[in-house]
Amino acid sequence: MAEERYPINIWVNEERYEKLREAGLADLCEEMLAGLKVIRVYANDAQKDKILKAFPTAKFDSATTKSIELLPKDVKDKMFDLIVQKKSVEILDEFLSNY
Amino acid sequence: MAEIGHGGKEIVERIMEPSEAKEKIKGLKQVPIRSQIANEVIGISYGFFSPLEGFMGKADLDSVCKKMRLANGIVWSIPILFDMSEAELSDYGIKEGDSIVLTYQDNPFALFEVEEIYEYDKKEICQAVYGTTEDKHPGCARTYAYKDKFLGGKITLVNRPKINPPFDPYFIPPLEMRKRFKEKGWVRIVAHQTRNVPHTGHEWLMKGAWLQTYGELSIEKPIVGVLVNAIIGEKRKGDYIDEAIILCQDELRKAGYFGDHNHMTSLTFWDMRYAGPKEAVFHAILRTNLGLTHHMYGRDHAGVGTYYGPYDAHKLLESVKDELGITPVYSMNWLYCPHCGEVTSEGLCNHRDEWQKFSGTVIRSIVMDGVKPPRLIFRPEVFDLVMECAEKYGFGSPFVTDEYLEKRTPVFSVEPLE
Structure with missing residues (x-):
């Protein structure tokens, strides 16, 4: 059975979109909820547990969206910068190695 | 015309007028309460929790845990409890039959007629109410945080809270x-x-x-x-x-x-x-x-x-x-x-x-x-x-x-x- 994966939604405001566009990465964005741009980074079970432990304000929305939400903005900024640097959304291993 | 609330009982506000309250609380022991208890004092005295007239005694708590009903048979699902430690009871010299003044923010808030002081297994409460005894369940955590004695008895508000803007x-x-x-x-x-x-x-x-x-x-x-x-x-x-x-x-x-x-x-x-x-x-x-x-x-x-x-x-x-x-x-x-x-x-x-x-x-x-x-x-x-x-x-x-x-x-x- 495929391993369950849980998205972290990095919502893209104008500032983030500009950085993506400059890096030629605008295609990484998906469109959701009537026009919101989002980049989705996927965590496996172990990564999800590590994130929830490292960032106590984070919450796994088990009831509705099965996504990891409420990470502090500065944490998402760091993830976002890593995505731009790596030109990929596969950044969680490297990101979590610091925690 | 009477306003009928839960369980078919009339809703009665348990609130004393200030002039009467001042006399009534004179000389009584004063016990400070935390915000959860203050919220519940408001719930009881304004009739949000009708037909409850005070904090639960053991018969009500036992019945709520075992049957999801008050001792009189009316459906009730969450215990409404007042807790104190043995040391606090001793320090304040509180015993069954006493009336005490509950204070909040250092001012008199409610009259509490202590009818009963008792103990109850908190794990049993958790299992009955929350379906688990895990302390990571916030309801269980709140239950385990109760001190070891429970006091049951009637509550009467002696001082209406001032609700601050914008609420x-x-x-x-x-x-x-x-x-x-x-x-x-x-x-x-x-x-x-x-x-x-x-x-x-x-x-x-x-x-x-x-x-x-x-x-x-x-x-x-x-x-x-x-x-x-x-x-x-x-x-x-x-x-x-x-x-x-x-x-x-x-x-x-x-x-x-x-x-x-x-x-x-x-x-x-x-x-x-x-x-x-x-x-x-x-x-x-x-x-x-x-x-x-x-x-x-x-x-x-x-x-x-x-x-x-x-x-x-x-x-x-x-x-x-x-x-x-x-x-x-x-x-x-x-x-x-x-x-x-x-x-x-x-x-x-x-x-x-x-x-x-x-x-x-x-x-x-x-x-x-x-x-x-x-x-x-x-x-x-x-x-x-x-x-x-x-x-x-x-x-x-x-x-x-x-x-x-x-x-x-x-x-x-x-x-x-x-």
């Missing part, structure tokens, strides 16, 4: 609420339980419940209303601040998504137990006392984590519905469908592969990322007000921070007894 218009106790409903000419009123700033999923839950509640009634004039009853209690970091919750709920009416003819916002002081099905029954009792006729329940009402199934609350409500003075209205989730280009009910739309679900948590996440959600998802008037509340009440944040917890103006104050 003051929204504190509408049961007897007053019932008057307001009559003035509006509403014959059916459906409750919307909330601890959230509303997104359009919530708005449609209310609109859907309003339609369900209207049923067969005449549509010649507006006779059905939605009452938003926000639960105001202990805050956790990252929650929306209370001011944003109450003002934004009301903003849906002010901005015209509802109107005076069908929508009203109010608050109840209560520290959520996250007891899922048992909390759902408790909410039915609260809103019966407030004079509502219907109560909307979505999936996983008042649940936490994965302790309860999404429909457990509905099943428990069905098992006692003939004894509740309120009709449950069950609501399916609302979601965004890009194919329909609208927020729709999961019970209506069949573009299942395209559905985009959203929750209060997701919207908070979007706002935290500094993004303004589209109007179909989050009303622009509500977004603007959230940001205004952040500046005005939240020390720059719409979410609870340490600074907010430390410096906020309390929702209510207890002033010296004049």
Whole structure:
């Protein structure tokens, strides 16, 4: 059975979109909820547990969206910068190695 | 005419006039209480918790745990308890038969006639009420935090709390609420339980419940209303601040998504137990006392984590519905469908592969990322007000921070007894 994966939604405001566009990465964005741009980074079970432990304000929305939400903005900024640097959304291993 | 509340009992406010109160409390021992107990004192004395007249004795607690009923047989699902340690009882010299004054914010608040002092196994309470004994369940954690002795007896408010702005218009106790409903000419009123700033999923839950509640009634004039009853209690970091919750709920009416003819916002002081099905029954009792006729329940009402199934609350409500003075209205989730280009009910739309679900948590996440959600998802008037509340009440944040917890103006104050 495929391993369950849980998205972290990095919502893209104008500032983030500009950085993506400059890096030629605008295609990484998906469109959701009537026009919101989002980049989705996927965590496996172990990564999800590590994130929830490292960032106590984070919450796994088990009831509705099965996504990891409420990470502090500065944490998402760091993830976002890593995505731009790596030109990929596969950044969680490297990101979590610091925690 | 008597106002009849839960269990068929008349709602009676247990509030003493200040002149009488001053005399009555003279010379009595004074015991300070914490915010949870103060909230429950208000619940008891204004009739939100009718037919309770005070904190539970052992017979009531035992019966609530074992049968989900008070000792007199009336359905009741959550214990309402007053706790003290052995050392505190000894230091204050409190014994059964004493009357004591409960103080809050250093001022007299309520008279407590201590009829009984007893012990009860907290693990048993947890298992019975929450269906688990795990201390990570917030209701269990609250139960384990109780000190080892419980005091049962009647409560009478001796000093009305002063509800501070901007909350003051929204504190509408049961007897007053019932008057307001009559003035509006509403014959059916459906409750919307909330601890959230509303997104359009919530708005449609209310609109859907309003339609369900209207049923067969005449549509010649507006006779059905939605009452938003926000639960105001202990805050956790990252929650929306209370001011944003109450003002934004009301903003849906002010901005015209509802109107005076069908929508009203109010608050109840209560520290959520996250007891899922048992909390759902408790909410039915609260809103019966407030004079509502219907109560909307979505999936996983008042649940936490994965302790309860999404429909457990509905099943428990069905098992006692003939004894509740309120009709449950069950609501399916609302979601965004890009194919329909609208927020729709999961019970209506069949573009299942395209559905985009959203929750209060997701919207908070979007706002935290500094993004303004589209109007179909989050009303622009509500977004603007959230940001205004952040500046005005939240020390720059719409979410609870340490600074907010430390410096906020309390929702209510207890002033010296004049």
